[in-house]
Amino acid sequence: MIETKTKPQPEKLEAVVIRFVGDSGDGMQLTGTQFSDTSAMFGNDIATFPNYPAEIRAPQGSLYGVSGFQVHIGSVEVSTPGDSVDLLVAMNPAALKTNLYALKPGHTLIVDIDSFTKKNLDKAEYTTNPLEDGSLDNYRVIEVDMTSLTKVALKDVVGLDNKSISRSKNMFSLGMVYWMYDRSKEYTIDFFNKKFKSQLSLIEANTKVLNAGYYYAETLELIPNSYTISPAKMPAGTYRIIMGNTATAWGFLAAAEKSGLELFLGSYPITPATDILHELVKHKHFGVKAFQAEDEIAGITSAIGAAFAGDLAITTTSGPGLALKGEAIGLAIMTELPLVIVDVQRGGPSTGLPTKTEQSDLMQAMYGRNGESPLIVIAASTPSNCFNFAYEAARLALEHMTPVILLTDGYIANGSAPWKIKTVAEMPEIKSNRITKVKENWHPYDRDSNTLARNWAIPGTEGLEHRIGGLEKDAVTGNISYEPANHEKMTEIRAEKIERVKFNIPDLETEFYDQGDLLVIGWGGTYGSIHSAVKHFNEDSNNKVGYAHFNYINPMPKNTEAILSKFKKILVCELNSGQFASLLKIKHSKFEFLQFNRIQGLPFANEDLIQKFKSLV
Amino acid sequence: METTAEKKYTAKDFTSDQEVRWCPGCDDYVILRTMQKVLPEMGVAREDIVFVSGIGCSSRFPYYLDTYGIHSIHGRAPGIASGVKLANPKLSVWIATGDGDAMAIGGNHFIHVLRRNIDLNILLFNNEIYGLTKGQFSPTSLIGQKTKSSPYGNTQPPFSPGELALGAQARFFARVGGGSPKEMAQIFMDAHQFKGTSLIEILQNCVIFNDGCFNHITDKEVKDDKQIYLEHGKPMIFGKNRDKGLVLNGLKLETVTIGENGITQEDLLVHNAKEQDPTLHYMLVRLATPFATGVIRSFEDVTLEEREDALTAQVKANSSFRKTDDLFFSGETYEVK
Numbered sequence: 001m002i003e004t005k006t007k008p009q010p011e012k013l014e015a016v017v018i019r020f021v022g023d024s025g026d027g028m029q030l031t032g033t034q035f036s037d038t039s040a041m042f043g044n045d046i047a048t049f050p051n052y053p054a055e056i057r058a059p060q061g062s063l064y065g066v067s068g069f070q071v072h073i074g075s076v077e078v079s080t081p082g083d084s085v086d087l088l089v090a091m092n093p094a095a096l097k098t099n100l101y102a103l104k105p106g107h108t109l110i111v112d113i114d115s116f117t118k119k120n121l122d123k124a125e126y127t128t129n130p131l132e133d134g135s136l137d138n139y140r141v142i143e144v145d146m147t148s149l150t151k152v153a154l155k156d157v158v159g160l161d162n163k164s165i166s167r168s169k170n171m172f173s174l175g176m177v178y179w180m181y182d183r184s185k186e187y188t189i190d191f192f193n194k195k196f197k198s199q200l201s202l203i204e205a206n207t208k209v210l211n212a213g214y215y216y217a218e219t220l221e222l223i224p225n226s227y228t229i230s231p232a233k234m235p236a237g238t239y240r241i242i243m244g245n246t247a248t249a250w251g252f253l254a255a256a257e258k259s260g261l262e263l264f265l266g267s268y269p270i271t272p273a274t275d276i277l278h279e280l281v282k283h284k285h286f287g288v289k290a291f292q293a294e295d296e297i298a299g300i301t302s303a304i305g306a307a308f309a310g311d312l313a314i315t316t317t318s319g320p321g322l323a324l325k326g327e328a329i330g331l332a333i334m335t336e337l338p339l340v341i342v343d344v345q346r347g348g349p350s351t352g353l354p355t356k357t358e359q360s361d362l363m364q365a366m367y368g369r370n371g372e373s374p375l376i377v378i379a380a381s382t383p384s385n386c387f388n389f390a391y392e393a394a395r396l397a398l399e400h401m402t403p404v405i406l407l408t409d410g411y412i413a414n415g416s417a418p419w420k421i422k423t424v425a426e427m428p429e430i431k432s433n434r435i436t437k438v439k440e441n442w443h444p445y446d447r448d449s450n451t452l453a454r455n456w457a458i459p460g461t462e463g464l465e466h467r468i469g470g471l472e473k474d475a476v477t478g479n480i481s482y483e484p485a486n487h488e489k490m491t492e493i494r495a496e497k498i499e500r501v502k503f504n505i506p507d508l509e510t511e512f513y514d515q516g517d518l519l520v521i522g523w524g525g526t527y528g529s530i531h532s533a534v535k536h537f538n539e540d541s542n543n544k545v546g547y548a549h550f551n552y553i554n555p556m557p558k559n560t561e562a563i564l565s566k567f568k569k570i571l572v573c574e575l576n577s578g579q580f581a582s583l584l585k586i587k588h589s590k591f592e593f594l595q596f597n598r599i600q601g602l603p604f605a606n607e608d609l610i611q612k613f614k615s616l617v
Numbered sequence: 618m619e620t621t622a623e624k625k626y627t628a629k630d631f632t633s634d635q636e637v638r639w640c641p642g643c644d645d646y647v648i649l650r651t652m653q654k655v656l657p658e659m660g661v662a663r664e665d666i667v668f669v670s671g672i673g674c675s676s677r678f679p680y681y682l683d684t685y686g687i688h689s690i691h692g693r694a695p696g697i698a699s700g701v702k703l704a705n706p707k708l709s710v711w712i713a714t715g716d717g718d719a720m721a722i723g724g725n726h727f728i729h730v731l732r733r734n735i736d737l738n739i740l741l742f743n744n745e746i747y748g749l750t751k752g753q754f755s756p757t758s759l760i761g762q763k764t765k766s767s768p769y770g771n772t773q774p775p776f777s778p779g780e781l782a783l784g785a786q787a788r789f790f791a792r793v794g795g796g797s798p799k800e801m802a803q804i805f806m807d808a809h810q811f812k813g814t815s816l817i818e819i820l821q822n823c824v825i826f827n828d829g830c831f832n833h834i835t836d837k838e839v840k841d842d843k844q845i846y847l848e849h850g851k852p853m854i855f856g857k858n859r860d861k862g863l864v865l866n867g868l869k870l871e872t873v874t875i876g877e878n879g880i881t882q883e884d885l886l887v888h889n890a891k892e893q894d895p896t897l898h899y900m901l902v903r904l905a906t907p908f909a910t911g912v913i914r915s916f917e918d919v920t921l922e923e924r925e926d927a928l929t930a931q932v933k934a935n936s937s938f939r940k941t942d943d944l945f946f947s948g949e950t951y952e953v954k
Contacts, residue, residue, distance in 0.1 A: 041951050187949075231953075240950045253941045264704055266696075283944070284929045285936035289703055294729040298696035301689070301726075305669070305700025308687055309708065313700070331690050420953075421945045459685040459701070459708050462664045467633070467679050469688025470672075479635065480680070 015074030017082035018177065020170075021099045022091030024058055024067040027170040031089075032069025033416075034174055038187045040241045040418050043231025044073040047383075047528060048416045049081035049603075052355060061123040066095045073181075075230040079382075080528035081415060083605040087180075089173045091115060091146075093124035100136075108140045110173060114147035144216070146172050153212035159201040168209040175213025185210055237420045244383035244413040245272075248316075248342060248406070249279035251390025253286060254422070256312045258391075259398055259430040264311040265290040266302035268321065271354045272410040273344035276316045296324035300341065304328060307337040308468075310434070310458035312394055316342040319361045320351065322405075323368065329403055330369045333494065335468045336445070336454045338397035338432070342390070345409040345525075347601045356601030357411035359524055360576040365405040366554060366583065372491050374498040376400065377554040379407040381527035384419035386412060389551060391427055398432040400501055401453040407553070409525040409575075411603050432456065438463035445478035451504070452497035501555050508548055508557035516544025517617045519567035521593075523550040523580050526604055530573055533609035543617040550580070556587060564591050569616055571596055573609065626657035633683040639674060644795030644821040645742065649681055651798045652740075655805045656682075661709045668711045669698040671718040674749050675742035675821075678713035692723025695730035695739075702735050706922045709809065712739045717747050720756040720776050728785035733921045734813045738805075741778055741818045742795075746827035764826070778818045779902035779913065783895050789815035790898070791912040794835040795822055800846060800910065807912050813920050834908045847901065847911035849890040852882055855907050862886075863907075870900050872907065890915040 018035065020028045029050055036048045051068040058065030072082040088103045090096040092115040103109060116131055130136055131143060150169040154160060171188075178185055189207055196202040242250075256263035265288070267277045281290040289311070293299040300315040307313035317325060322343045332339045345361045347353025365377045376396050380389035386408055393406040433448065435455040444466040445454050457464035466478065474481035475489050510519070512534055522530040527549050534547040548563055550556065564570060572581040573596040581593045596612045598604055631653045639645045656666065666684040670676035672691035679686030685708075689697050694712045702710045719727045719741055730737065746764060747753040753766035757778065761770040782790050789811045791804045801819070808815035820831040834843050845855035845863065853863040860875045862885035873880045890912050892898070898914040938944050 037949065041949070043951075043953060234953045236954050237952075238946065238950050239953055240945075240948070250941070250945065253944070257941050262704070264700065266700060283938075284932035285938045286941065286944075287929065287933075289925070291699070291703060293696065294725055297693060298699075298726055298729070301693040301696030302700035302703070304689075305687070305697035305702075306704035307700075308685075308697070309667075309701045309704035311704040313704075327690055328693065335687070421950065423942050423945070424940065425942075458705075459667050460664055460705060462662070465664055465683055465685050467668075467682075467686035467688065469679075469686075470690055471688065 014076050015072060015078055016086045016181070017070065017072045017084065018087045018089070019068055019070040019085045019099060019102060020089045020173065021066055021068040021095035022170065023060055023095065024053055024065050025060065025167075026067070026091045027167060028067050028069050028091070031170045031174045032071055034188045034191065035177060035183070036071040036073070036416065037241055038178070038183050039071070039073040039181075040239070041187055042183060044075065045078040045232040045234060046074075046241070046416075046418060047072045047078050047081045049411065050414050061092055061094055061120045063094045063098055063124060066098045068095070068099060075232050077232060077234075079532045080603065080606075083603075083607070087177070089177065091170070091173070093120045093126055093130070096130065097124045097126065103139060105138045106140065108142060109136065110142045110144060110176065112146035112169065112173070113143045114145050144172075144176070149212060149216065150209050153208050154205055157201055157205050157208065160205055164202065164205060168205050171206050171209040172213035172216070175210040175215075176217040178210075179214045179217035185214060234418065235420060239418045239420050241416050242384055242387070242419040243275070243416045244380070244386040244408055245275035245344065246279050247384055247386035247419060248380070248390040248408060248413070249276045251387040252280070252312070252314055252340070252394060253283060253288070254387070254424050254427055255391045255394035255430060256288075257286070257424050258427055259312060259394070259432055261310070261312040261432070263288045263314065264303060264306035265314045265316065266293050266299040266306065267291070267316045268293050268296045268299045270296070270318045270321045272346055272413050273316045273318045273321070273342065275413070276342060276344070296321040297328060300325040300328040300339075303339055304332050304335070304337060307332070307339050308335070308458070310456075310460075312398065313338070314340045314342065314394075316344070318344050318346050318354075319348045319364065322361060322364055326369045329375070330371060330373050331470045332403040333369070333373045333375055334470050334473070336401045337403070338401055338456070339403040340390075340393045340397050340406060341403060342393075342406045342408065344413045345407060353601045355410065357409045357525065357603060358576060358599065358601060359407075359409060359526070359574050360579065360599070361407065362553065362576065362579040362583070365407055372495065374495050374554070375402055376404040376498060376501055377407065378404065378552050379524035379550070380412060381524055381549060381551055383412050383415045383417040387419065387422065395428065395430045396501060396504065398430055399453065399504065400451055400497060401433050401456060402498065407524055412525040434458070435464065436461055443476060443478050444468060445473055445475065451500055452493060499555055502558045505552045505555075505557060507559045508550065508563055510563055511547045511549075512538050513544040513546035514563075515566035516546050517568050518543065518545045518613065519564065519570045520545060520547045520613070521550065521570060521572045521580075521584070522547070523553060523574065526573065526575060529604035529606065530609060533604070533606045533613070536606065537610050537613045541617070545613055545617065553580070553583070561588055564588055569594060571612070571616060573597075573604065573612075575599065575604070624662060626663065628653040628657060630663060631656045631682050631684065633681055635680045637681050638677065640825050642824040643674070644744075644819070645674060645678075647795055647798055648740065648742065648801070648819060648821065649678065651801045652682065652805060655802050655809075656684075658806065659709070659809050665707060666709045666711070667698075667701050668713060669694045669701065670713040671723060672749070673715040673718045673747075675713050675715040675740070676718060678740070692718050692721070693726060694718070695723065695726035698737050699730060699733070699735050702737055703922060703925070706736070706926075710737045712737060714739060714741055715748075716741070716743045716745060716757040716778070717755045720778065720781065724756075728781070731782055731785040731787040731814055731816065734786075734788055734918055735921045736812055736814070738808045738815045739817065741816060742821040743778060743818050744821045744823040744827055745775075745830050746823050748823050748826055752826040777902065778816075780899065782816050783899050783902060783914065787816050787914065788813045788916045788918050789912070790818070790902070790914045791815070792818045792820070792910045794820045794831065794840070794844070794910065796835055804912060807915070811915055811917070813918055843907055844910050845907040847888045847890070847909055847913055849888055849912065849915065852885040852887050854882065854885055861907070870904055892916065
């Protein structure tokens, strides 16, 4: 039983955004992942974004128990998971209610009508059935009795309970969407074979339902055409799909191998950063020491201990955890030990919005400690470049003997994208400040004259025994000193050491135009949304809008001022009330910085950004 | 790190060039001198020793020893020491901490480090007061104790470090008076030789803010009658005349006198520090008179680093990954031409 309300026009598409939504138990994350992985194998560029509730098992059918997965696939470069949706697959009324806003008018909605019962409509707070009251007239609605068809498809499979049967219906929807977008089922069938190796009935069941959905879509002429999206033009090479948090973990693995150090992670579980811990604990084969501590503080202090003892030391967290680590970060600054702190930002303050994204920890990263305590702050901007910036954070920590805060966020950490695989050989060299031989008149705070990094003598090295700690150090001997002039001098050295990092990082680049009417500035995880908005805007406009994206926050690239001075107006876009804009105002006070801010726990919407650009040129 | 045995050190080799800044008469001097005396006898190279401390009077300890050391932040020495040891298990790692540092601000780390059983040694300087902040009650101060933050008497019941430690699964717990360098030296050596986390509670007199708080146990005149110094495998005997001992009466320890009511030395309990079941150790820790000192518990167990090493070896043996490139190119990859 299927019905279309408006006749769709056949299209050859460059890109399409699909969102699968259902109850948290409906398997929407799996459905979405399978579709995006299959599309990537086919050669499309992809960007994905999962959106799930904070509750692990929210009541079935409830509005707050809706879980979704959005995927953007393209034959052109795709830089965001997309904001408005071309195809919405809704497995129940609650999912429809909470996601319909995103569907473009006239576009396709697939619903499982079996779930539109009185009980489920009540739970979704519908007073009338949206399938019957005309409220969906602006969309092309494909009504499928998916639950019943799944049961029919599985009637001959032996050894299945009702729960397994009803859980398979997500594969029916996936089968339909595969046919609609001309995808092969093979990758997913392979996946079943691996995942359910020991449960043959589940392999059979899932494959049958996937096929049933696929042939259902093919056979019924009511779906008149399938869209094709050709492979995207991407640089040649070997690729894989990678999630931001995995890429972060792998960046550290690469940095440990390149620097010849053992990797130590001290961490405490916190959403949305825990997947980095999950990933690194797997890699004992590389000798990774991943220590799940009793709290955030022990997470970082164990890492400081490991850094003192000569490991590449990491701690991972999100905003509330960064707050708890503040005092220990101060100790790492004072003892000048190499340490990477990863903050996967989420909505705050306090517990805030644990599963939503935000860029509101920037000031905490910059200043959230007692005393004058400068450190390096860098930010990754896409799921796949989390790899590069994790590596870069480790490189800078080791080369400059300082803690480095790496900011990512819930959006890029959980999002996935194709990653052109890097080999360790092609990564930049890492020169640590390790000292292994006794020098005459040696002191622990002896510094490299260029970088001001102190030398790193680790326990086990004969003749270099020394004590360090949180008390102020004499600039020469490293002994405790309360001497007024010395404290001022050390404060200046610590600041200058970080300032000089700008000679060891790349220059800021502009995209689209290097001078013109408007310079759009972004930082961190908003790269995809801002980039695509500036691109679209420039396609339809005679104005010259350039784009500069910051990955290096403290210090900023040394050519920052030169770039700022080439545009008539500057607009800083960020997912907070203007923290980076404030930093720019402090560091580059002669420019005026306009702001565009969103604090809704969501990425920027393309259209909102474009409207803002229009209002300024 | 293999040079250890050949080197002959003296206490001077472990003395740093820093001027010691504790108050005159402080037991901390005794602890420091004892440590400087014992370290050369441990057979560990100086460069393989790390002292870690938090904040407080006791936490100045690392500055005065010419080994590697970190004077860290309040309460966090166990985290730092755990990281040092896990990064390089060959090191001999010591924590110097106090009652406030370990059991107030650092309470969480204190119980978890004991639970995990990493091969570390913890010197707990218990003076039942905050010294460095000048005289507030600590988590071991007594009810009614008048301090700067309890002018009318402390209302918070104290922890007993030993009870807390055994509850947190400490495998090694010893207690010693701050004025007993000979016993202290033996206990430091025992702790060093013990594989696992060793906790030594030192009854450390603070001459300025809590002077004499342990006199009823540690004074020369009463010490023999008020303390029982426990040694593994030896009967639980004490007293100036070595005529008193401990027996078990139902679920309680009881003091008896040899020669009275037909009691002979054979009737006394024999101390078994290596027993896995901590019940009797717990009773000894709780005993007010005689106050138990010496190594109360010394149960050898698998350490965290041994478990980790075994797992790592097993995972390495079963894995085809040698370099990170093997991982990066494994599983689902695809070619773009």
